[in-house]
Amino acid sequence: MILDGIDFKVNTTSGRGFTPEELAERALDKIMYVSKDANPLIREQAEVFKGHIKEVLIKYLKQAVQSDRTTLANKLREAGHSDLIKILEI
């Protein structure tokens, strides 16, 4: 039997892209899934671990954003647009 129950999410933003926190939440859902039917003790431990992974993801996503801004700033500087670097809030 082909299952018709399709579960998905639609996320949108206006005037900005997704934040590291929003992307970390999405990545986390791909990394681990805690069943609602899991033993409560195991579920609790899994949720704590999930929270830890989320913090690690956020930290490195923010670092990636910052690192990319450094790269962009250098490209702007090399192109003679140093005045635009402050827009990147570095």
Added chain:
Amino acid sequence: MAITQAMCTSFKVELLSGGHNFNTTNVARSADTADVFKIAMYTSSATLGSTTTAYSVTNEVSGTGYTAGGNTLTISQVPTSSSTTAFLDFADTTWSSATITANGALIYNSTNSNTAVAVLAFGGDKTSTNGDFSIIFPSADASNAIIRIA
């Protein structure tokens, strides 16, 4: 006019006829190359559901950051199984810097005459304004994957 979530009936028939290939190895027909699957988005004026058989431009979304035909999907989980359920999944897809409003989407096989696979109903209009519009597919497992055969 309405968009009703469904696995298209024609897709089920075509699966049994070998009309869709989601895998890159051990493919029964021709070369070991998966078909190209795309996702197109539609406005609330569209009528989509289990009887949808193919992609159509009628009432397809238009706007900044969106190209007719939609995005090409990446198969993130090739067909596999867990216990008695076979499943596959797609990677999340995003329209960046987009100004669009959509009410639903159609996954279709662009390799096989744009034949329909599944209709996704958003449950209302979703809008991005100079922002990102993402469709986030569920976990690739037997309980959640976007396409499952149990």
